[in-house]
Amino acid sequence: METAAAAPPRVQALADAGVSLLPAQYVQPPELRPDPTTTTHRRAPTAASLSVPVVDLSSPGAGDAVRRACAEWGAFHVVGHGVRPGLLDAMRGAGLAFFRSPMEEKLRFACDQARGAAAEGYGSRMLANDDSVLDWRDYFDHHTLPDSRRDPTRWPDFVPGYRDTVVKYSDSMKDLAQKLLRIVSESLNLPPSYIEEAVGEVYQNITVSYYSPCPQPDLALGLQSHSDMGAITLLIQDDVGGLEVLKDGLWIPVPSLPDGILVILADQTEIITNGRYKSAVHRAIVNADRARLSVATFYDPSKSRKICTAPQLVSKEHPQKYRDVIYGDYVSSWYSKGPEGKRNIDALLIEQ
Numbered sequence: 402m403e404t405a406a407a408a409p410p411r412v413q414a415l416a417d418a419g420v421s422l423l424p425a426q427y428v429q430p431p432e433l434r435p436d437p438t439t440t441t442h443r444r445a446p447t448a449a450s451l452s453v454p455v456v457d458l459s460s461p462g463a464g465d466a467v468r469r470a471c472a473e474w475g476a477f478h479v480v481g482h483g484v485r486p487g488l489l490d491a492m493r494g495a496g497l498a499f500f501r502s503p504m505e506e507k508l509r510f511a512c513d514q515a516r517g518a519a520a521e522g523y524g525s526r527m528l529a530n531d532d533s534v535l536d537w538r539d540y541f542d543h544h545t546l547p548d549s550r551r552d553p554t555r556w557p558d559f560v561p562g563y564r565d566t567v568v569k570y571s572d573s574m575k576d577l578a579q580k581l582l583r584i585v586s587e588s589l590n591l592p593p594s595y596i597e598e599a600v601g602e603v604y605q606n607i608t609v610s611y612y613s614p615c616p617q618p619d620l621a622l623g624l625q626s627h628s629d630m631g632a633i634t635l636l637i638q639d640d641v642g643g644l645e646v647l648k649d650g651l652w653i654p655v656p657s658l659p660d661g662i663l664v665i666l667a668d669q670t671e672i673i674t675n676g677r678y679k680s681a682v683h684r685a686i687v688n689a690d691r692a693r694l695s696v697a698t699f700y701d702p703s704k705s706r707k708i709c710t711a712p713q714l715v716s717k718e719h720p721q722k723y724r725d726v727i728y729g730d731y732v733s734s735w736y737s738k739g740p741e742g743k744r745n746i747d748a749l750l751i752e753q
């Protein structure tokens with residue numbers, strides 16, 4: 402178990418101190434760097450025509466567009482989603498105000514390392530593993546649902562309106578995630594409530610990530626390559642850019658879309674849909690000039706929930722791909738091993 406003394410400094414403190422060389426703990430191995438010379442995953446040329454699809458949820462063709470986007474990308478922007486644009490801006494604004502506040506204020510809400518890697522609060526590192534390369538990122542994680550986990554007194558009190566904004570944002574993202582899960586279920590000819598019921602009671606976390614300017618951005622990652630572990634993630638970001646999605650071996654930049662929300666399918670949806678829809682592998686790169694902010698809202702099962710593939714999607718042509726899994730076991734395997742360049746979900750593959 403890690404001790405508080407071993408905790409790395411906040412990335413923002415390193416950046417504010419004006420370090421000109423990236424500390425060794427943050428240096429990625431050559432093959433994982435943003436522009437590696439040796440890897441199968443290259444970055445798309447800047448003018449690449451490939452970009453994450455945009456689906457207008459208010460249009461009659463939304464169902465078909467979601468089906469295509471899920472099958473081809475596992476990630477897509479939604480517009481026409483019905484969420485008040487002012488709420489998206491308020492959430493980004495609250496997050497930014499937190500990170501721009503004095504360090505001693507922020508540290509009053511530091512996550513408790515002793516409570517494990519997924520503890521709520523202000524933190525910097527994800528993996529408990531001491532030898533893993535660190536992300537060039539600080540974050541604030543909020544436990545927002547179910548209500549029994551939601552304790553706003555654990556969230557910043559020094560940014561006016563912060564707690565109220567997070568509560569409103571949480572409720573609104575829950576509604577949108579459920580609407581999307583219904584569309585996703587129907588797009589596979591499952592009953593509309595199928596995936597929502599397979600996931601069970603929603604465990605929602607909201608993570609605000611803050612990527613400080615990085616002295617040597619070519620050597621670092623803001624957030625290493627991963628897929629999200631739960632069912633579905635909804636992400637908003639500012640206009641700085643840095644999020645990339647892996648598509649057919651190429652890293653494709655995901656620009657921010659004003660008022661748009663990025664939908665990212667996560668691993669449990671891949672298991673439930675028998676791999677018809679894949680979780681999207683993504684990462685965040687950093688830059689030397691501008692800090693970047695994103696807000697990810699994770700819609701996850703409870704730790705005790707058993708996740709199983711929909712029998713309707715298993716057939717002779719589509720044999721079951723993944724073993725059933727208790728969600729808590731799935732999460733602990735990730736925290737103990739880390740992604741190691743492989744997809745976590747591969748550990749569940751059934752030999753065909």
Ligand SMILES: O=C(O)CCC(=O)C(=O)O
Nearest residue numbers: 608610629644685695697
């Ligand atoms: O900052 C981003 O754009 C990505 C965040 C993310 O992928 C995550 O928190 O899981």
Ligand SMILES: [Fe+2]
Nearest residue numbers: 627628629683
């Ligand atoms: Fe993610």
